[in-house]
Amino acid sequence: MANEPKGIWKVIGASSVGTLIEWYDFYIFGSLATIISAKFFPPGNPTASFLATLATFAAGFIVRPFGALVFGRLGDIIGRKHTFLLTLVIMGVSTFLIGCIPAYEDFKWAPAVVLVLRLLQGLALGGEYGGAATYVAEHAPEHKRGFYTSWIQTTATLGLFVSLIVIIATQKLLSPEDFNDWGWRLPFLLSILLVIVSIVIRMKMKESPLFASLKKEGKTSVNPLKESFGHKLNLKMVLLALFGATMGQGVVWYTGQFYAQTFMLRTCNIEATQANTWIGIGLLLATPFFVFFGWLSDKIGRKWIMMAGMLLAVICYRPIFDGMYQMSDVNRKEIASEKQIQFTKSANPRIAGDSLLTLKRETIYTDGSVLLNTNEISKKDVEENMRSTVVPAPRQPKITNVLKLDESFQWKFVGLIFILVLFVTMVYGPIAAFLVELFPTRIRYTSMSLPYHIGNGVFGGLVPFIGILSVELTKTAENPAGNYLAGLLYPMGVAAVCFIIGAIYLSNKKPGHE
Amino acid sequence: MNSLKKYLGIVWMLLGPGAIAFLVWQASQKLSTPKATTDEWVQWGIIIFIFTPVAIGMVIFGWYAWQKEYDHMEED
Numbered sequence: 001m002a003n004e005p006k007g008i009w010k011v012i013g014a015s016s017v018g019t020l021i022e023w024y025d026f027y028i029f030g031s032l033a034t035i036i037s038a039k040f041f042p043p044g045n046p047t048a049s050f051l052a053t054l055a056t057f058a059a060g061f062i063v064r065p066f067g068a069l070v071f072g073r074l075g076d077i078i079g080r081k082h083t084f085l086l087t088l089v090i091m092g093v094s095t096f097l098i099g100c101i102p103a104y105e106d107f108k109w110a111p112a113v114v115l116v117l118r119l120l121q122g123l124a125l126g127g128e129y130g131g132a133a134t135y136v137a138e139h140a141p142e143h144k145r146g147f148y149t150s151w152i153q154t155t156a157t158l159g160l161f162v163s164l165i166v167i168i169a170t171q172k173l174l175s176p177e178d179f180n181d182w183g184w185r186l187p188f189l190l191s192i193l194l195v196i197v198s199i200v201i202r203m204k205m206k207e208s209p210l211f212a213s214l215k216k217e218g219k220t221s222v223n224p225l226k227e228s229f230g231h232k233l234n235l236k237m238v239l240l241a242l243f244g245a246t247m248g249q250g251v252v253w254y255t256g257q258f259y260a261q262t263f264m265l266r267t268c269n270i271e272a273t274q275a276n277t278w279i280g281i282g283l284l285l286a287t288p289f290f291v292f293f294g295w296l297s298d299k300i301g302r303k304w305i306m307m308a309g310m311l312l313a314v315i316c317y318r319p320i321f322d323g324m325y326q327m328s329d330v331n332r333k334e335i336a337s338e339k340q341i342q343f344t345k346s347a348n349p350r351i352a353g354d355s356l357l358t359l360k361r362e363t364i365y366t367d368g369s370v371l372l373n374t375n376e377i378s379k380k381d382v383e384e385n386m387r388s389t390v391v392p393a394p395r396q397p398k399i400t401n402v403l404k405l406d407e408s409f410q411w412k413f414v415g416l417i418f419i420l421v422l423f424v425t426m427v428y429g430p431i432a433a434f435l436v437e438l439f440p441t442r443i444r445y446t447s448m449s450l451p452y453h454i455g456n457g458v459f460g461g462l463v464p465f466i467g468i469l470s471v472e473l474t475k476t477a478e479n480p481a482g483n484y485l486a487g488l489l490y491p492m493g494v495a496a497v498c499f500i501i502g503a504i505y506l507s508n509k510k511p512g513h514e
Numbered sequence: 515m516n517s518l519k520k521y522l523g524i525v526w527m528l529l530g531p532g533a534i535a536f537l538v539w540q541a542s543q544k545l546s547t548p549k550a551t552t553d554e555w556v557q558w559g560i561i562i563f564i565f566t567p568v569a570i571g572m573v574i575f576g577w578y579a580w581q582k583e584y585d586h587m588e589e590d
Binding site: 061232235236240454465 | 526557561571575578579583584
């Protein structure tokens with residue numbers, strides 16, 4: 001393309017590939033959480049369970065913002081290039097080592113080691129994004145910052161996509177037994193190869209020109225943390241970035257990409273492979289819009305694109321999620337046939353000498369959807385129910401419903417997921433350029449990383465947890481299923497407050513108006 | 515617009531402590547039942563721990579708005 005700065009695509013490529021790999025590393029732990037839990041955090045062990053909760057919660061909520069401070073400070077003192085090389089090494093090595101740890105039954109320290117490695121992953125992620133975004137933005141001409149940095153913005157979605165592809169491919173290549181036994185380690189081990197390639201590419205890159213000239217003039221910050229958060233002039237912009245932009249962006253992002261998945265799996269009971277495939281297609285179709293909205297923000301300003309994304313999310317979330325629920329609600333479907341397909345008795349892995357009784361029933365609906373209902377109860381619980389005179393019986397079977405929707409629903413679901421991710425692209429596409437432009441070069445890495453990771457890690461990361469909790473709170477004796485849309489109250493509320501703050505307090509700065 | 519920015523500052527100053535009070539109330543509801551597990555204590559502990567400085571940030575943001583710090587932005 002004409003008038004492009006020399007080497008800009010090399011800069012974008014090197015930064016984006018590394019950031020994509022970091023997201024990939026972070027997501028595979030989440031995507032393989034069930035198997036990791038079984039291998040390293042066995043049920044019935046309270047210490048392991050405690051460490052599992054810490055690994056899940058602390059990595060995203062505490063360590064990510066902490067990583068933003070640690071590496072942000074480093075990036076403003078020693079430079080962007082070496083700092084985001086360091087985060088890449090920490091992330092890659094941690095991920096690789098998770099894949100090498102023996103299971104709990106062979107190594108009793110496994111839960112603690114996994115926790116430490118997971119926390120290191122969170123720390124590295126906290127430092128990576130700000131570095132990559134700053135590095136690209138400082139190479140880009142001012143009037144094209146939105147367009148160039150938007151490539152970094154695609155990495156979070158593509159990282160999720162690649163992690164799903166690698167996991168699904170590994171599952172397809174191996175038998176379920178082999179995957180459960182050792183195959184789950186492959187996506188973790190693969191990371192080291194990707195990281196080595198990315199390190200080699202990044203090593204060849206030069207320091208950001210703006211930071212290099214600042215360093216040459218001896219004008220770099222001595223204490224970026226104090227300058228970023230100790231001075232009112234900058235602190236007020238950090239707070240504005242958090243409450244007027246990243247807080248809403250974070251919840252819109254997590255609702256579109258992660259809560260939608262939780263909702264499809266847990267509330268709609270859609271079969272995991274089907275749900276993940278449809279989400280993958282939706283993500284892939286919507287990903288180019290990160291670049292489109294980044295480019296558009298160079299033309300019309302960042303503010304109103306992000307605000308429109310938040311407002312549309314607040315307005316459309318209920319009908320979109322309700323649409324998903326209605327399509328998968330078996331009470332609205334007509335039964336074509338119903339049959340008991342299996343009754344099995346197996347050893348109870350949790351209680352020695354006990355056995356598990358499993359009854360599987362299949363219901364086929366006239367629209368082609370199939371519901372597999374599994375009732376599981378231990379023999380000891382059945383005996384206790386028989387001894388008891390209480391009604392209903394004290395020990396209820398564990399019921400699991402898995403719905404395989406007819407393929408005719410595919411494009412309706414993909415369409416709804418596409419719209420959700422489109423809102424994500426509106427709020428997320430321009431945000432790197434927006435944050436970079438809010439802060440001066442000497443403290444940019446520190447100042448932009450903290451609001452970004454609080455907005456995404458804390459406000460966004462809590463969306464699935466608060467969503468499930470909100471539905472639980474609406475459950476009553478009259479309505480045992482609760483309000484299935486209650487989980488949307490939190491993201492809608494946060495996005496609405498952020499929209500008000502952003503619309504009133506932010507200015508719609510256009511490039512070239514500095 | 516500047517008056518709106520200033521008076522909304524009061525709302526933001528109240529929203530910070532209000533959100534924390536709501537979280538603490540929710541946590542006490544969930545954790546006061548005998549069924550509450552160590553996991554739930556950890557989850558709620560982390561959530562309140564991490565949201566407290568964020569709520570303080572919201573109060574400071576409201577205070578700055580009240581002080582008209584956002585009336586004339588450098589980026590305008």
